Amino acid sequence: MPQGAAAVLRHELIGLSGVFERNVYLVRRYLWWDVAFFVWTIANTLTIVFIGKGIEATGGDIDVERITTQLLVGAVVWAYLGVIFEILTETVAWERWEGTIEYTFMAPLSRPIHLFGMGLFAIVYGVIRAVLLFGVVALFFDLNLGQADYLAALVVLLVASISFLGIGMMTAVLPLISPEKGTQLGFMAQGILLVISGVYYPVSILPEWMQWASTISPATYALDGLRDAILDGDGLGSMGDELWPLVLIGAVSIPIGLWVFRIGEQYAKRHGKLKRSG
Amino acid sequence: MTRSNHHSSMPAVVVDGLRKEFFRNDGRAGLRRRRKRVAALDGVSFEMHRGETLAILGQNGSGKSTLVRLLSTLLLDDGGSAHVFGHDVAAETRAVRRLINRVSVEASFFKKMSAVENLSYAARFYGMPIRETRERIPEILGRVGFPRKRMGEPLEDMSRGMQQKVALARALLTAPILLLLDEPTTGLDPRSKLEVQTFIREIRQIHDATILLCTHDLVEAEELADRVGILDRGRLIELAPAAELRAKYDAVTLEDAFFAATGKAFEDEPEEEDD
Numbered sequence: 029m030p031q032g033a034a035a036v037l038r039h040e041l042i043g044l045s046g047v048f049e050r051n052v053y054l055v056r057r058y059l060w061w062d063v064a065f066f067v068w069t070i071a072n073t074l075t076i077v078f079i080g081k082g083i084e085a086t087g088g089d090i091d092v093e094r095i096t097t098q099l100l101v102g103a104v105v106w107a108y109l110g111v112i113f114e115i116l117t118e119t120v121a122w123e124r125w126e127g128t129i130e131y132t133f134m135a136p137l138s139r140p141i142h143l144f145g146m147g148l149f150a151i152v153y154g155v156i157r158a159v160l161l162f163g164v165v166a167l168f169f170d171l172n173l174g175q176a177d178y179l180a181a182l183v184v185l186l187v188a189s190i191s192f193l194g195i196g197m198m199t200a201v202l203p204l205i206s207p208e209k210g211t212q213l214g215f216m217a218q219g220i221l222l223v224i225s226g227v228y229y230p231v232s233i234l235p236e237w238m239q240w241a242s243t244i245s246p247a248t249y250a251l252d253g254l255r256d257a258i259l260d261g262d263g264l265g266s267m268g269d270e271l272w273p274l275v276l277i278g279a280v281s282i283p284i285g286l287w288v289f290r291i292g293e294q295y296a297k298r299h300g301k302l303k304r305s306g
Numbered sequence: 307m308t309r310s311n312h313h314s315s316m317p318a319v320v321v322d323g324l325r326k327e328f329f330r331n332d333g334r335a336g337l338r339r340r341r342k343r344v345a346a347l348d349g350v351s352f353e354m355h356r357g358e359t360l361a362i363l364g365q366n367g368s369g370k371s372t373l374v375r376l377l378s379t380l381l382l383d384d385g386g387s388a389h390v391f392g393h394d395v396a397a398e399t400r401a402v403r404r405l406i407n408r409v410s411v412e413a414s415f416f417k418k419m420s421a422v423e424n425l426s427y428a429a430r431f432y433g434m435p436i437r438e439t440r441e442r443i444p445e446i447l448g449r450v451g452f453p454r455k456r457m458g459e460p461l462e463d464m465s466r467g468m469q470q471k472v473a474l475a476r477a478l479l480t481a482p483i484l485l486l487l488d489e490p491t492t493g494l495d496p497r498s499k500l501e502v503q504t505f506i507r508e509i510r511q512i513h514d515a516t517i518l519l520c521t522h523d524l525v526e527a528e529e530l531a532d533r534v535g536i537l538d539r540g541r542l543i544e545l546a547p548a549a550e551l552r553a554k555y556d557a558v559t560l561e562d563a564f565f566a567a568t569g570k571a572f573e574d575e576p577e578e579e580d581d
Contacts, residue, residue: 039433046430050416053427057418057460127414131476134378135431136403297382300328303375304414 043137047145051115055153066157073103073165076228081169094259096169100162101254102227105247108158108185109192109218115150116196117214119143121203127304139293140286143200147193155185175261183264184253187274191246194281195221201292204301221247246277316392318484318516319354319377323386326372326540346372348540349386356483359510359517360545361531363524363564369540370520371410374488377518378408390484404432407477408486411493413469417462421447421472424461425479432480439479446475450505467498474505478513485509487519491526499526506530524560534560538568 055062080096119142123129132142166173199217203210224238225231225247231239242248253270256262264271296302324347332342347369354360364370375381376388379399387394393401415424422443429439447457450471461469470490477485487506491499503526509515510530521527527534528548536544536551544551544567548560555566 042433042435043431046427049430050419050423050427053419053423054416057416126416127412128416130375130378130380130410131408131414131428132431134380134403134406134408135428136400136433137431138400294382297380300372300375300381302380304412 039136040138040141043135044141044145044148046137047142048149051146051149051153066160069107069157069161070164073100073107073161074168076103077165077169079228093169093171097171097173097259098255099228100165100169100171101258102222102251103165104158104162105251105254106222106227107161108154109222109247111154111157112147112150112189112192113196113199113214113218115153116143116146116193116200117203117211119146119200121211124203124207124304129302129304133293133302139289143197143286143289144193146200147189147196150193150196151186151189154189155182158185173258176258177261177263178257180262180264180267181254181257184250184257184267184270184274187271187278188246188250188253190278191274191281194278194283194285195246197282197285198288201289204292204296207301221245224248226251244277246274246281249273249277317353317389318356318358318391319352319518320389321353321373321377321386322351322388324350324373324376324383324388325385326369326376326381327384345540347376347383350537350540350542351386352535352542352545354516354518356516357510357514358533359519359531360533360535361519361521361527362535362537363521363527363560364537365570367539368537370537371488372540373537374408374410374486374518374520377402377484377486378406379403405482406484406486407480407482408488409470409473409477409490411489413461413466413473415461415469415472418460420458420460421452421475422457424472425476428476429479434479442479443475446479447472450475450478451501465495465498467494467501470494470498470502471505474502474509478509481513483515485515485517487517487521489521490519492522499523503530524564528560536564536567543567 077096077099080090080092080099083090083095084092120129123132195217199214202213206213224234224241225245226234226242227247231242231248234242249270253267253274256267256270293302325345326347327343327345329341330344332340334340350369350373352360362370362373372381376383377390377395379395379402382396387396389395390402391405393405395402425443425447426439429443434442444454444457448454452468452471452475456464461472474490490506491502494502506517506519507530510517517530519527519531531548533546534544534548534551535542546554551563551567552558552560555563557563557566
C-alpha cells in the first residue's frame with residue numbers, strides 16, 4: 029500500500045463506505061422487521077399526538093392545531109434520537125450478538141472513522157424515517173403547515189445530529205464495558221436527554237435544576253428550532269439562537285464522545301471484554 | 307497490503323515473556339464478591355520465522371485463545387511483549403492489523419447477510435475498493451469450494467463447514483502475512499475438516515503466509531505444522547518439531563507426548579479461560 033496522507037485518507041474513506049455498506053445490507057435483509065418497527069413507531073406517535081385533540085374534547089381551551097404540531101415535532105425528534113442512539117449502540121451490541129465484534133475491532137480501520145461511518149448511516153436512515161413518520165402522522169390531522177420552512181427544519185436536525193452523534197458515541201461504548209446493562213443505559217441516556225429538553229412541553233414548566241440542565245442539552249435547541257421552522261416558518265436567518273449552541277455543543281461532544289469510546293475500548297481490552305460472549 | 311522486503315529478514319512473530327491475567331469470581335465474602343487473579347498466559351516466549359506454521363496445543367483454558375487475541379490486538383498484556391514483523395502489538399496496533407487476519411472456532415458473520423455481502427464490507431475495512439472486491443470475492447469463494455449459486459444466500463442457511471470456508475475466504479481476501487487460526491476445524495464433519503486442512507496447506511504454499519494454528523487436533527497439528535508448542539495453564543512448556551517431541555518423551559503418538567509433557571490426558575478439560 030502506498031504511504032502518505034492521501035493513501036491513508038483513501039483507505040479510511042473506503043473503510044467508512046464499508047461501514048455504511050454493511051448497514052445498508054442489514055436494512056435490506058431485515059426489511060420486514062424495519063417495516064414492523066416503523067408501524068409500531070407510527071402507532072406510538074399517534075398515541076402522543078392525539079393528546080392535543082383529547083384535551084380539547086375534555087373541555088380544554090387550547091389551540092389544538094398548534095399543540096398537535098408541537099407534540100408531533102416532539103414525537104418525531106424522540107423517534108429520530110432513538111434511531112441514532114440505537115444504531116450507534118449497535119456498533120458494539122449487534123456485533124457482539126452476531127459474534128463479529130473481534131473481526132471488526134481488529135480491522136485496520138481507525139475507531140473515529142468506524143464510529144463516523146455508523147453515525148453517517150444513522151443520520152441518513154434516521155432522517156428518512158423522521159420525514160416519513162412526520163408525513164404519515166400529519167395525514168391523520170388537519171394541520172395547516174403551509175408556512176413551514178422544511179429546509180430550515182432539516183438543517184436544524186442535521187446540525188443537532190452532530191451533537192447527538194457525540195453523545196451516542198459515549199453511550200455506544202457502554203455495551204463494551206457492561207454487556208448485560210450497557211444497551212439499557214444507552215436508552216436511559218436518550219430518555220433523560222429528552223425529558224430535560226421539553227420534548228412535549230415547554231422547558232419553562234420544568235423544575236429549576238432541570239431547566240439549567242436543558243441549556244446544555246442539544247435536544248433543547250433542536251426542538252426549539254424545529255418548532256420555530258415548522259410552526260412559525262422561521263428561516264435559517266433567524267435561527268442563530270438555536271444553531272450556534274448546537275454547533276458549539278457538537279464541537280465539544282464529538283471529541284468527548286471519541287475520547288470516552290477510546291477509554292472504554294482500552295478498558296475492554298484490558299479486561300478481556302472485547303469478545304463475542306462478553 | 308504491505309509486503310516490503312525488510313519483512314522477509316526479520317522474525318514474523320517475537321513473543322517475549324508475555325503475561326496476561328484475568329479476574330475470576332471466587333465465591334463471596336459476606337455481601338462482597340471475591341475475585342481472584344488467574345494467569346491466562348504466564349511468561350510465554352517464542353519466535354516464528356516467516357513462512358513457518360506453528361501449532362499450539364493445549365486444553366481449553368490453557369491460554370491458546372488469549373495468545374491469539376493478544377496477537378490480534380484485542381487484548382492488552384500485563385507484561386512482556388509481542389511483535390509482529392517488528393511492530394509492537396500493543397503500541398502499533400494499526401500496523402499490526404494490516405498484516406494479520408484470523409479464523410476462529412466460530413465462523414462469525416452477520417448471519418442474515420450472504421457470503422458476498424459479508425466479505426464485501428469486511429474487505430472494505432482493509433481498504434479494498436468495490437471494483438477489486440467484485441473480481442476477487444467470487445474468485446476466492448470459488449477457490450475454497452464455495453458453490454457459486456449460493457453466494458447470495460444468507461449464511462444462516464449454510465452448514466458450519468460451509469461457513470468456515472467463507473471465514474477462510476474472508477481471512478485470505480485481505481492477503482495477511484500472518485494468519486491466526488484458532489481451532490478452525492473444531493466441530494466440523496470429517497469431510498469439511500479435510501477440505502479446510504487442504505486449504506490451509508494451499509495457503510502455506512501459495513500465499514507465503516506465516517500461520518499460527520491453535521488446535522485440539524493432534525493429527526492436524528502434526529501434519530500441518532513445522533513445530534508444535536504445548537501450552538499448559540498459560541505456560542509454554544514445549545516447542546519443537548513433532549518428531550522431536552515424540553522422541554523426547556519416547557512416545558509413539560503426539561498425544562502420548564502431550565500426556566507425558568503435561569501429566570494429563572488431552573481430553574481433560576478444565577474451565578474456560580478469560581475474565
